[in-house]
Amino acid sequence: MGEATLRPVRGGVGGDPLGEFEVGYVGLDGIEHRIPLAGAWSVRFERGRPARRFPQYKGQKHFPGRWWTATMGHHVGYESWLERDHLMLLDFDPDVVAVASQPFWLFWANEQGKARSHAPDYFARLADGGARVVDCRPVERIKPKDAVRFARTRAACEQVGWDYRVVGAPDAILVRNVRWLAGYRHPRHDLPAVVAALRRVFAEPGGLLAGAEAAGDPIAVLPVLFHLLWRHDLHTDLSTPLHPDTVVTAAVAR
Known part of the structure; x- marks a missing residue:
């Protein structure tokens, strides 16, 4: 079965007690789910499938690929060499016990009521049961619209107790x-x-x-x-x- 993908769409389930966000993800069985943010803290995203595909087209400047993780014993995707380096460092980190690429879509509405969404680059499960969500982007390449997405993602992660990091080029x-x-x-x-x-x-x-x-x-x-x-x-x-x-x-x- 191929990788399923979720599209940023209007609507979705209601009744989110935290009020601002919904999360869409694809389970290991390929079934798509869209849930209130409050229910996402217990989802094992590291066991699911990528929520979006890596685009591939002629002349693209990124170098997508897959990294074999010693932590999990199977391949995890990356969309650029920067993502590859951070995926490697997550694999090397003794506090990380599992990692997933493109783990979910985060949905919200902006001040004008328009639907917005963002799929973070990585979700890492930590040894203490916590989680770390990572976006890879050099500081000089963060555009205003990206900064808004990252800020909303940080706000969502804070609500469910996840660590969130926007990382640039590592040492x-x-x-x-x-x-x-x-x-x-x-x-x-x-x-x-x-x-x-x-x-x-x-x-x-x-x-x-x-x-x-x-x-x-x-x-x-x-x-x-x-x-x-x-x-x-x-x-x-x-x-x-x-x-x-x-x-x-x-x-x-x-």
Whole structure:
């Protein structure tokens, strides 16, 4: 079954006790739903289907694609390289346990009573049961109408207790480091004997390459080391470029 999409239309269900917003989404079974905002806080958007398709046309400037998430074990879509980078960072974030792309339509009426809508880029389920809604847009590309949509989305998220963020370009060094580690995010790199050796070696902080050599053949050990850094079982400072002498530790950084 193909991805269903919801269109911004007038009307919809009534009786929203919060009064301003409705939410439209597509369940895993492909059925479309439109509900009051008050009922949306309990919806598992991370288990549904995208509420809108990514447009594809000749000459488009965006680069849509799909990212395999280690967090969920399947692909999640992105509509631009900026979205890809933030999707990767959500996948890397230990506080995120699930993520969905284009999770829902938010509907409201403007001051003139005209129907308006917005589909955020991502919905992330957090380990504590909360949620984070994300829109990706460089500050210099936020037009007045976009600012209104983002402001209304923030207001809706605040009403149901969700964190809402509008994010631009992330730190370039962090992205490069995490992208490197992401190459080793697949669980095939979880080799128990090597994992145990690395945990012993890095019980005390030490250099990345020296530690890999102490744990065994670096050719075999380094992929596991990078996997453990991705998984946050080993820790290092990712605000500076990774290099052979990067200090790694098994202790949680404080």
